[in-house]
Amino acid sequence: MRPLFHPAVEDVPVEAILHALSDPIRVAILSEIVGSECSRNCSNFLNVREKDIPKSTLSQHFKILREAGLVRGERRGVEMHNTSRCAEIDARFPGLIAAIVNAHHIQSRRKPRRNNTSRRKAVLRTVKNDK
Secondary structure, three states: OOOOOOOOHHHOOHHHHHHHOOOHHHHHHHHHHHHOOOOEEHHHHOEEOOEEOOHHHHHHHHHHHHHOOOEEEEEEOOEEEEEEOHHHHHHHOOOHHHHHHHHHHHHHHOOOOOOHHHHHHHHHHHHHHHO
16 A cells, blocks of 8 residues: 655645635534544544535545645554644644634534525515515
8 A cells, every 4th residue: 555645744835725625525524633532534524514425535535634734644454544733733824723623613503594596586576576
């Protein structure tokens, strides 16, 4: 098996971190890992944000997080365990990860907005009823 690539924190640009966390699934994964006191197995994330995630897609998400310096992956037999590198990242970019994870938690608590199609239909019904 090929060794896993983990960049030195000094080599990680902020753009790589922001790109890795531009996907809501990856932010949710990192948030779970940051909130966990122990390493998390990839299989723990087969369902994220009430969506089933295929293993191949999940592997790609973890690769992006790992190459952005956000997680450290360790093979244990056939399993991949991931731990947060947030303390290292925080030393280089103070408060960045905490702000993003906090924003994710705030956003996750909000009630989902109705989509524009439903809103448009409601407005059209109101206009028709006013005539």
